[in-house]
Amino acid sequence: MSTILKLSAAMAITLWAASPVVAKTVKIGWVQGNAAFQAEQRTEDGFKKYLADNKITDWEVTYLDSGGTAEKVANNIEDAVNRGVDVIYVTYADLRASSNALKGAKAAKIPVYSVDSGWIDGSTADITTNNWQMSAEVSLSLINKINGKGNLIIITTDKIKPVRERTDTLRAILKEYPDVKVIGEYNFNVANFYQETTNAVQDFATRFGDKIDAVWTPWDEPAQAAITALKGAGLHVPVSGMDGHPEAIQAICAKDSMFIATGRQLFEKWGADLASYAKRVKIDGEDPQAVTNGKNIVYYGATLFTQDNCK
CATH class of the missing domain: 3.40.50.2300 (Response regulator)
Structure with a gap:
């Protein structure tokens, strides 16, 4: 190999090694049962904090408010599938009208993580309080x-x-x-x-x-x-x-x-979990069900608060 070729090869290797790793932009379709719920806002706060703590700045999140109706939840899940998102979140929603929509997400190989909405076939897992x-x-x-x-x-x-x-x-x-x-x-x-x-x-x-x-x-x-x-x-x-x-x-x-x-309830923790699941699946390459240890429902406890706790 000539000196010029050797130098060119060395330069190419050096440039490749010095190039930053390009992070994948994750597209999230977030179907909200009712955006007016304070629980929705606190869950979103936990999600955003996770992104900030992990210096994630390029994810694309599309929020789809269902206004408290089961039919709109189903329509919004279908919308998210049609948008070609990487992960779907469904929060504080009635999923009883969403069976076909969730089957569509499953067929498209889009993991669906819900919060306090119950688990039905097509959903990957639900995070909820006991x-x-x-x-x-x-x-x-x-x-x-x-x-x-x-x-x-x-x-x-x-x-x-x-x-x-x-x-x-x-x-x-x-x-x-x-x-x-x-x-x-x-x-x-x-x-x-x-x-x-x-x-x-x-x-x-x-x-x-x-x-x-x-x-x-x-x-x-x-x-x-x-x-x-x-x-x-x-x-x-x-x-x-x-x-x-x-x-x-x-x-x-x-x-x-x-x-x-x-x-x-641990709303901010749930939001962080949602972000973590998406990162582990779409960035780290883990199996969508493995991130919840194979559980369809991930239960958290709640803490009673009464006037006695004010003292």
């Missing part, structure tokens, strides 16, 4: 607050799997407390949960007045809506929620608060 555990602790706190007897209002929805689990847990507990009577129940539309909760509790307050001894709600924002309605009616009764948002913690610790208990 909602039975959380509801058991929160519900018992509310029942103990009224000494195991009195008239209860239930505010709920059957449109989200975790909420169905929380409500089913409450009903199971109530079987052991025959002196707690459910005098009113309202099943709200997720798309308009805050206003419908406010209206429902106002109606119950008008009908039952000071006969209401407690109000159970499925998460913190409906709890806050219920409290606003009760205050407007001049009533002061204990109310429970779940999620453990900062505003709820502050409300529970306020003097003479009606908000007596919530369950603190």
Whole structure:
């Protein structure tokens, strides 16, 4: 080999070795059950923090808000598949109308990781709280607050799997407390949960007045809506929620608060998990199911927070 060729080869090797590794741009299709949920915002915060901590700046994230409707969730999953994204996230959604859409994602070999939405065929894995555990602790706190007897209002929805689990847990507990009577129940539309909760509790307050001894709600924002309605009616009764948002913690610790208990969930951790899964699959080349150790559902515990924890 001539001196010139040797030099050229050496230069080429040097240049190749010195060239930066080009990171793959990961395209995420993020299907939100309802962008208005504070849980959505906190999960996104955890996702963004993971990217910042790992100096990831070039991922492309398309947010698709479903506005609280199952049909829109399915349409948005199909949209994400058609966009050719690398990974799909589905957060706080009702997946019961999404079977075909998820099968389409599976056929396209696009992993689908959901949060607090339940697992069905076509989904890779769901990250969620153990909602039975959380509801058991929160519900018992509310029942103990009224000494195991009195008239209860239930505010709920059957449109989200975790909420169905929380409500089913409450009903199971109530079987052991025959002196707690459910005098009113309202099943709200997720798309308009805050206003419908406010209206429902106002109606119950008008009908039952000071006969209401407690109000159970499925998460913190409906709890806050219920409290606003009760205050407007001049009533002061204990109310429970779940999620453990900062505003709820502050409300529970306020003097003479009606908000007596919530369950603190790990939303930011879940967002970081979503980012980690995408990185490990699309950058590091791991199997989509291996990143959850082969689990269809990844459970996290929730921490009960009551007025006792304010001390």
